[in-house]
Amino acid sequence: MAREITGFSNPLVKRVRSLREKKFRKAEGLFLAEGLRILTEAREEGVLPEMLFHAGSTHPLAIDLIAAMEAAGGDVIETTPDILSKISGKDNAQAVVGVYRDRLTPLAKLDRSKADIWIVAQSLRDPGNLGTILRTGDAVGAGGLILIDDCVDPFSVESVRASMGALFTQSITQARWGEFMHWLRQGPGELIGTSLNATQDYQEPRYASPSFLLVGNEAQGLPESYEAECDQLVKMPMLGKADSLNAAVACAVMAYELLNQKRAQR
């Protein structure tokens, strides 16, 4: 269905704009993704938005997206650049904005045999870090991201943007620590944590697959009781004055060590 909206006070515009706030995302089970690059990445994964907003873009990727939406009977809304800016909350609006159904995978439905690496984040607070970790997960061929305890909303605009589309290639699961550990111990899998308290260098162990890489909160790191349940507790060399790396950086350095070990074994 194709239609046109040119009024700022249109209720749909207001409703879509409200998805910038977590409470409305949660109530509707919907979230926003912006920009041709991210929406095209989603389409290539077979994921189309529920609604597609555009301002008459003639970019070939926009034309492809609109065609795919129309073929699937999706809701395509042509609007003005000003209204697109209003929806996206930015002066320089993207060419397209999509409204997607949220994509949580229940823990019980995760197939751990699908990938050699899984990333587990605990009480992550920064949406940019969360999106960046998804993007790294995609790069190392991880199966998905498991969010433990109170993490920032993975469907926030900032997180979606930082993921650069990896939100659509990585599964996302939310669980409490107890649930997660119960599930983890029902099958194969090594839980790997990084910690200032570790004595073992991160390049020392030979990690077994599937590897579950546990990333802690930006300010506090992992709770000691969580560290105690790790199968491997390791540290990265820190030669300077600082005692820690940015959470997304530490995750990536560790994830590439896992990937490098796994590709050396092949």
Place this chain on the structure above:
Amino acid sequence: MAREITGFSNPLVKRVRSLREKKFRKAEGLFLAEGLRILTEAREEGVLPEMLFHAGSTHPLAIDLIAAMEAAGGDVIETTPDILSKISGKDNAQAVVGVYRDRLTPLAKLDRSKADIWIVAQSLRDPGNLGTILRTGDAVGAGGLILIDDCVDPFSVESVRASMGALFTQSITQARWGEFMHWLRQGPGELIGTSLNATQDYQEPRYASPSFLLVGNEAQGLPESYEAECDQLVKMPMLGKADSLNAAVACAVMAYELLNQKRAQR
């Protein structure tokens, strides 16, 4: 000199608050750093602010900072939590705010023999990425960060915050590409770039010291003509759909590869 300010309209409060904007930082040659952790890191490096604002904190680190300022004859200003919030632009103000003289090291004064790793960033746009790269530089024992072409201001509040104090442990240099290459070729040093166009895996080469790790712009990567001048052009494995990593993440994965090679040689 210790003094008290309790008025919102005090000209010094306005002046300090203006340092949140680049044009005023540039005009004054000053920048802001906030929070006990970052200011203490600076003090441990022997760097004290020109002015220290606090709101009567009784935290031992605040007391140490004030004592160090007084011993050095520095300007200590006691103010209200509200004014601290106004200066820092946050509802939840930090306990201390310091005003520092900016810290640029001219290219001609860089001693490349001081470290095995140097990071070079080109047209970096995101202040969080810049600060995170400084933090990673500190962790891998890099000598400093060389900013090429039009990078975001390293002294922005966001960059200082993301650096977690590494702004005070890493030297910062600004240069045009031509100047930098001229300087680089006057002494030992291998220039290492990462690129989608590379055919060589990043773990293949044996990197020579000092290594100059070149990080490109977040959206465009490195210009082809810059890639052509690299001594090593390498790529990281990308197993997913995305074709690139976040710039600060790519820098860290590469920097840890360099560090791992260098520590294996010791």
